[in-house]
Amino acid sequence: MKMLERSVQNPIITAADLNYNWCSIKVYNPSVIKNSNGYQMLFRAVGKDWVSRIGIARSSDGVNFEVHPEPALVPIHNWERAGCEDPRVTKIDETYWLTYTAFDGITARAGITSSLDLETWDDQRVILFPQWHHTVKENCTPDWSKGAAMISQPIDGRYYMLFGDSHIWPATSTNLMDWEPSTTPIISRRPGLFDASYVETGPPPILTDRGWLVIYHGVDQLGPQMTYRIGAALLEPNDPTKVVWRSKQPILEPTESYETVGFVDVIKGGFETLKKMTLEDLHQLSMQQKLPKAVFCCGAVKEESGSIRLYYGAGDTVICTATIDLDTIFQS
Template structure:
C-alpha cells in the first residue's frame, strides 16, 4: 500500500483510450459503449452495447488477448433484440455477465414498450444464447447476479425506478430460489440527498466482486446540476455471507469524467462501467466502461487500494430511508 493513497487517483486510464468505437464494428453504428466483461477461453471478452443509427441497441462480442489491443470482432457473435418481443421492442442494453459453473449468465436491460425490464440470457460459448425472458418487470434496470447462492437462494442487485423522480432511485437487492421468482426485496444502497455526488440516483456498475473482506460493489451515482447530470463512481462493501448487509459505503466518488472523450459525446459527463476483471496477480482490476455513451474505455486500479480507500473514507452520515423521510422537509433545494 502506498502512503499517498489520499492524494492520487485510484483508477488509471489506459493511455490508448478509447479502446473500441462504433467504427471498429462491421455494421454502421452510432455508438459502442457500456460493455459487460469476462475472461473466456484465456481472452478478455467484452459484450458491447451497439447503438444503431435508428436509436435501438444490440449486443456484440469483442475479444482481445491482452484486454487492451488487437480486438477481434466476429459479426456472427451477436445478441440482437428478439423479433416480436414486447420486452425488447426498442432494443437491449447494458449487459452484466456472471459466470456460474460452465455457464455465463447475462442480465441486460430490455427496452420494452412498457418501460425498461431486466432480462436473462444464458450461454456457454457466446455464440448461442438461451433467452430466459423477463425476470423483473418495469421500470427496472442496472442488474447483476452473484455467482453463488446464499442459503439456497440467488441474490440479485437491481435498480427499480420510483414513482416520481423526487423520491430518488435506489439500489435494491432481491432473492429467488430459481432465478425466476423474485421477492424479499430491500433497499441496499439508497441515493443520498442535497449536495452529495450521488444525490439523485444510484445504480450498479459491474457485478459484485468477491474479496477477502466481502463483496466489493462499484456503483454509479448521479448528481444533477444546472448544466446537466454528472455520472461518477463510488464503492461499497457487502457482507460475504449476507450480501443484503452493507459493511461500508464510501464517502467520496473514486472515478469521474474528466477527459474529452468522457465529457463530450452523445451523453456528456458520463463514465458507466458494466464489467471488470480481476487479473491473475490477484490485485489488478481492469474496469471497462462506456464514456459519454459513445465509446468503450479502460481504467485500472489496485484491489488493495480500493479496499483501503473504503476503510479510510467510510460514509458517516445516516442513509437510512426512514431518516431521509423525517429530514426531507429540512433539505434545501439544490441550486448548483
C-alpha cells in the same frame, strides 16, 4: 499506493473502428468476463436505426479487442423492441448468465438469458419480480426495473441479484428463474455527495477477502448538467444484503476529453431527440460543454495481481478501460 490508471489506448473500441451497420453510431457500457480463452466482452451498440443491440468482442490482453461482425443479442420480443441495453455477464457453475435492460420505448425491464459458450443463447425473457412496484422513480410503470447484476455463487442455498435505479435493491432466488425482491434498498442516494440524486447498479459484484465489492453509478444532480460517476461499496460475504462500507468519493469520474463529450443518452428527449439528428448535428451536439457527462461501468475483472480492471462507457459513445488497486478503492 497505485491510483486509478486509465489505459493509454483509451478509448479501446469506438464505432469509427468498425464497419457494421448495427454499431455504426456508438458502442459503450461493456461487461467483461475472463475465462481460459481470455477476456470476453459483451457491449451495447447503437446503429442508424437507433435500436440497441449487444455485441461481443474478445481479447487476449484485456485491452486489444476483436469485435465479432454480428451482434450476440438482438431484440426479438415486443417488450424489448426498442433495444437490448447495458449487458452484465456472470458465470455461475458452468453457465454464463447475461442480464440486460430490455426497453420497449416506454418501460425498462430487467431481461435475462443464458449460454454455455457465450455464442448460443437461450430464449430471452423478462425477470418478473412478484409484487414489485417501483415506488421511487416518477412517471414510470409499476414494472419498471433495470440494472440487474447477479452474484456469481449461491449463499446458503440462495442466489442473489442486485438491481434498480434511484435506489439499489437485492433480490433472491433458489432456481435462477424466479426472483423475489426485497422492499428495502441496500444502496440509496446520499444528499451532498456524488450520488445525491441517483444510483444504479454497475457490474456483477466481485468477491474479495473483505466481502463482495459492488461498483455502482452515482449522479450528483438531475438535469442538463448531471454527471454520472462511479462509486464503490462492500457487502457482507455471507449476507450480501448488508453494506459494511461505501465510498465517500467516486473512484472514477469523467475528466478526459473522450469522457466529457459524446452522444449522451440522458439529454432531454433521449433517443427520440438523438435519432432525428444528422451525424454532423450529433457531432456538434457532443462538443457542447453543458451537456450531461457520463462514465458508466458494467464490467469489472479481478486480475491475478489483485487489481481491478474496470470496463466502462465514456460519454455514452465509446468503450474504455482502467485499473485500480483494491486498497485505493477502500480509501476513496
